[in-house]
Amino acid sequence: MAKRLAEVARKVGVSEATVSRVLNEKPGVSEATRQAVLTALDVLGYERPTKLRGERARLVGLVLPELSNPIFPAFAEVVGGALAQNGYTPVLCTQTAGGISEADYVDLLLEQHVSGVVFAGGLYTQEAGSHEHYEKLRDVNLPTVLVNAPIDGIGFPTVSCDDRVATQLAVRHLVQLGHTRIGYVLGPRDHVPSRRKYESAEAEMQRADIPFDDDLVVRSLYSLEAGQAAAVKLLSAGVTAIVCASDPLALGVIRAVRRAGLRVPEDVSVVGYDDSALMGCVEPPLTTVRQPIEPMGRMVMELLTAQITGERPSIDEFLFEPELVVRASTGPAPR
Numbered sequence: 001m002a003k004r005l006a007e008v009a010r011k012v013g014v015s016e017a018t019v020s021r022v023l024n025e026k027p028g029v030s031e032a033t034r035q036a037v038l039t040a041l042d043v044l045g046y047e048r049p050t051k052l053r054g055e056r057a058r059l060v061g062l063v064l065p066e067l068s069n070p071i072f073p074a075f076a077e078v079v080g081g082a083l084a085q086n087g088y089t090p091v092l093c094t095q096t097a098g099g100i101s102e103a104d105y106v107d108l109l110l111e112q113h114v115s116g117v118v119f120a121g122g123l124y125t126q127e128a129g130s131h132e133h134y135e136k137l138r139d140v141n142l143p144t145v146l147v148n149a150p151i152d153g154i155g156f157p158t159v160s161c162d163d164r165v166a167t168q169l170a171v172r173h174l175v176q177l178g179h180t181r182i183g184y185v186l187g188p189r190d191h192v193p194s195r196r197k198y199e200s201a202e203a204e205m206q207r208a209d210i211p212f213d214d215d216l217v218v219r220s221l222y223s224l225e226a227g228q229a230a231a232v233k234l235l236s237a238g239v240t241a242i243v244c245a246s247d248p249l250a251l252g253v254i255r256a257v258r259r260a261g262l263r264v265p266e267d268v269s270v271v272g273y274d275d276s277a278l279m280g281c282v283e284p285p286l287t288t289v290r291q292p293i294e295p296m297g298r299m300v301m302e303l304l305t306a307q308i309t310g311e312r313p314s315i316d317e318f319l320f321e322p323e324l325v326v327r328a329s330t331g332p333a334p335r
Contacts, residue, residue: 004046011040023049039089042112060304061109061117063102066268067220069248070276071291075120075147076190078297088115095122097164103133110136116143116304125149127190143307145300146190147152149192152295155315157303161291162319163193167200169324170271170289175208178333179241183216184236185253186245194219194245197277201243227252235260240268240333249271250286254329275325284328292320297305 002265004275005016007025012019014033021029029037032256037056041048064072078088093105098107100144102122107259109117117137123129125148134154137144150158184201184204187194193320198217216237218230227249235256236240244250248271257268264284266269275290299318305311 004044008037008046010038011044012036025049029214035087039283043091048113056115057113058088058328059091059109059112059114060088061093061114062090063095063105063117063119063122065095065121066222069246069274070278071247071274071293072120074277075293075297078293079118079120079300082297082301086301103130103222106133106136110140110142110273114142115308116145118145118147118300118304120147122146124151124154125192126188127192129190129197143304143313145303145307147300150315155313157307157313157315158317159296159299159303160193160317160319160323161296163196164200166273166289166322167197167243167290168204168269169322170273171204171208173324173326173330174241174243174269174271175210175286177202177269180210180333181213181237181239181241182210182218183218183231183237183239183242184244185218185230185242187222188219190243197245220245222246222249223250224252224255228256231256232260235262235268241270241330242268243271245273247274247276247286247288249273250288250329251282254282254284255287256333264329266274267334269330269333271330275323279325280327287310287327287330288325290323290325292322296320298326 005019008019009016018029019037022034039058042059062076062079064076067073076092082093083090095102124134124146132149134151138154144156146156146158148160148170186197216239218233220226220230225245231242231253242253244253250270254264257264262268272286272288275288279286279288
């Protein structure tokens with residue numbers, strides 16, 4: 001008990017006596033200090049006293065599929081900063097292969113009595129994925145916001161970058177440069193954002209009166225190595241441009257193009273997606289479609305705090321407009 005008092009007191013910057021007053025529900029402690037002590041208990045992994053367990057902690061789970069794609073740490077920074085400004089402490093939950101699953105994290109967050117959860121990419125983006133753990137959150141009315149795609153039938157508010165517009169911008173840019181044989185590196189078939197990108201690419205090619213060849217679409221994991229493997233297939237099919245569903249995929253494509261003895265963009269143009277950190281500093285600087293993560297993060301915070309304060313959640317999907325950032329990885333189609 002004494003060790004717990006000392007650790008919590010150090011964490012909050014108050015005396016052990018103050019911590020004791022909070023734990024024993026004694027008067028004379030401000031509400032801000034009381035909340036800080038309870039949050040410190042949660043962060044340090046101590047159980048709250050029985051009488052205080054019914055309250056939700058000022059913790060918010062931030063569940064990410066990975067950290068290797070720079071867009072996810074960037075998003076975590078935006079949302080985490082907004083949470084801190086509103087008096088909440090983000091709890092970062094990152095999935096790893098063979099590690100703790102998304103469902104395990106949900107159970108852990110529920111045990112910690114968190115005030116809400118934000119998912120930035122996860123099993124809900126896959127139609128064939130397991131969705132039972134999301135139903136647990138709905139059943140206890142825990143404030144929840146999704147980023148990237150909605151789940152049919154569950155009813156959580158969702159914040160997304162408009163994947164259809166993003167792909168339209170990329171394809172239109174390449175068509176204007178004279179490309180007609182365009183390859184695509186997308187996620188799995190049941191991945192909702194990738195399906196939207198696929199449908200948009202097909203529609204934009206038809207609009208330009210260019211045949212859309214399904215053989216030039218490679219389904220892939222989201223990694224640099226996967227992008228490289230996908231590009232080998234597309235290069236053998238004679239593409240002059242490749243549109244990628246993420247920036248790491250695009251970097252893998254560029255590596256494959258160079259290893260094939262070809263040049264970017266003289267022989268093959270490459271377009272990424274996200275405009276994550278340092279994409280303007282790679283060689284060549286990457287043409288990509290930028291996700292507006294700052295305004296998306298603010299909307300996530302608004303939707304979350306509205307639910308926490310008792311408002312009925314809107315189950316709409318809020319779509320944000322992407323922006324094409326033209327750099328040096330795209331150029332005119334080779335003659």
